[in-house]
Amino acid sequence: MSHTTKNKAALLGRVRRLKGQMEAVERALEAEAPCGEILNLVASVRGAINGLMGELVEDHIRMHVVDPDTETDKVRSQGAADLIEALRKYLK
Amino acid sequence: MSHTTKNKAALLGRVRRLKGQMEAVERALEAEAPCGEILNLVASVRGAINGLMGELVEDHIRMHVVDPDTETDKVRSQGAADLIEALRKYLK
Amino acid sequence: MSHTTKNKAALLGRVRRLKGQMEAVERALEAEAPCGEILNLVASVRGAINGLMGELVEDHIRMHVVDPDTETDKVRSQGAADLIEALRKYLK
Amino acid sequence: MSHTTKNKAALLGRVRRLKGQMEAVERALEAEAPCGEILNLVASVRGAINGLMGELVEDHIRMHVVDPDTETDKVRSQGAADLIEALRKYLK
Incomplete structure (x- = not known):
């Protein structure tokens, strides 16, 4: 099972909202909306x-x-x- | 005229390709494609x-x-x- | 006058704190501190x-x-x- | 052994160069160097x-x-x- 399967519905919802945001950019460009917008x-x-990333x-x-919550090897878990x-801090 | 008007066609093409890329993510999630992909x-x-940004x-x-190529005030142009x-270096 | 002159003291303080943070990284590497740290x-x-950027x-x-607070040309000010x-939102 | 121990000398060299770059920023601010610089x-x-990150x-x-080059569990290795x-593409 892919990790994307597990939370598939949630991730798909997120991706579709993103596609909707891209469509809003497209409409704003077509409508020659103000640049700041x-x-x-x-x-x-x-x-x-x-x-999302x-x-x-x-x-x-x-x-x-490695899932830190279930891994029995303590070095790997930590x-x-x-x-x-670190990635949470970094990927934002 | 909005700055987006000038290069409107080029920008719209770019935004549509991006939307297409989001759709590829959506299809990959739906198809439970490998996570690395x-x-x-x-x-x-x-x-x-x-x-794009x-x-x-x-x-x-x-x-x-200020357009550095046409601005007559030298301080502003520079x-x-x-x-x-700096932003070219930074926004990538 | 450089823009860096105006707030020179504040910017220098910021840069020195950053140098101090790099020194903390150096000491942590030398002391073989835990990787997560x-x-x-x-x-x-x-x-x-x-x-800082x-x-x-x-x-x-x-x-x-252009300083939006003092510029008299309304297009440029806006x-x-x-x-x-946009950069505040982006450069963080 | 910390992962930082293995390549300790190389990482320390990198961190010291970075500290040197911060010192160059400090000197440039002190000397009121041009803003673009x-x-x-x-x-x-x-x-x-x-x-470095x-x-x-x-x-x-x-x-x-998990080291993909030595891990025997194929799922984890992959x-x-x-x-x-993905992180190489992302963290740059």
């Missing part, structure tokens, strides 16, 4: 992409590499927990 | 968003703030050129 | 660099390009205000 | 920090979580390889 829309899309990476570590914590 | 697709979307910001500076150069 | 220190340095860019726009707002 | 210095520091994260995954590849 377009810049803000694109900055929001970028924030949402970073959030962070969630996918964390899911991936837990499902396919290593995975430290990795997730 | 999905992570790569999302990392590509992020790169494309950063490129950089282009919009540079356009905006040239059209609505200031805008320095700003664009 | 080092990752956290480096993630903090990155956040501080982004903050954002402040320098905003200062630069106000001092050398353009600079929009730019600063 | 300072922005470029800071953008370079940011690039170097991102590179990427290297530390990859080292950490290999040493404390998962760690995919993670490293």
Whole structure:
């Protein structure tokens, strides 16, 4: 099972909202909306992409590499927990 | 005229390709594609968003703030050129 | 006068704190501190660099390009205000 | 053994160069260097920090979580390889 399967519905919802945000950028460009508005829309899309990437990476570590909550090897468990914590700080 | 009007067709093409990339992420999630593939697709979307943001910001500076190529005030012209150069380095 | 002159003391304080943070990373590496601790220190340095970059860019726009608070040309004033707002959202 | 121990000399060299780059920013601010020059210095520091973070994260995954080159569990080995590849693309 893919890690994306587990939270598939939640991730799909997130991706569809992102697609909707891209469509808002498209409509704003077509309507020649004020530039500041377009810049803000694109900055929001970028924030949402970073959030999605962070969630996918964390899911991936837990499902396919080492899940710190269930791993019995203490070094690996701590290593995975430290990795997730650092990436949360970094991928935002 | 909005700065987005000037290069409207080019920007719209870029936004539509981005929407297409989001749709590829959506299909990959639906098809339960391998996680590594999905992570790569999302990392590509992020790169494309950063490129779009950089282009919009540079356009905006040239059209609505100061265009270093036509500004007659030398301080402003140099200031805008320095700003664009720094942001090109930064927004990638 | 450079824009860095105006807030010179504040910016220098910020840069020196950053140098101190790099020294903490150096000491942690030398002392073979736990990896998670080092990752956290480096993630903090990155956040501080982004903050410094954002402040320098905003200062630069106000001092050398267009200051939205004093500019009499309304298009430029609005353009600079929009730019600063978008970059604040983006450069963090 | 910490992952930072293994490549300790190389990482320390990298951190010291970064400290040197921060000192260059400090001297440029003190000397009231042109703003464009300072922005470029800071953008370079940011690039170097991102590179350091990427290297530390990859080292950490290999040493404390799962090393794709030596792991015998194929799912974990592939998962760690995919993670490293995605983060290389992302952390730059």
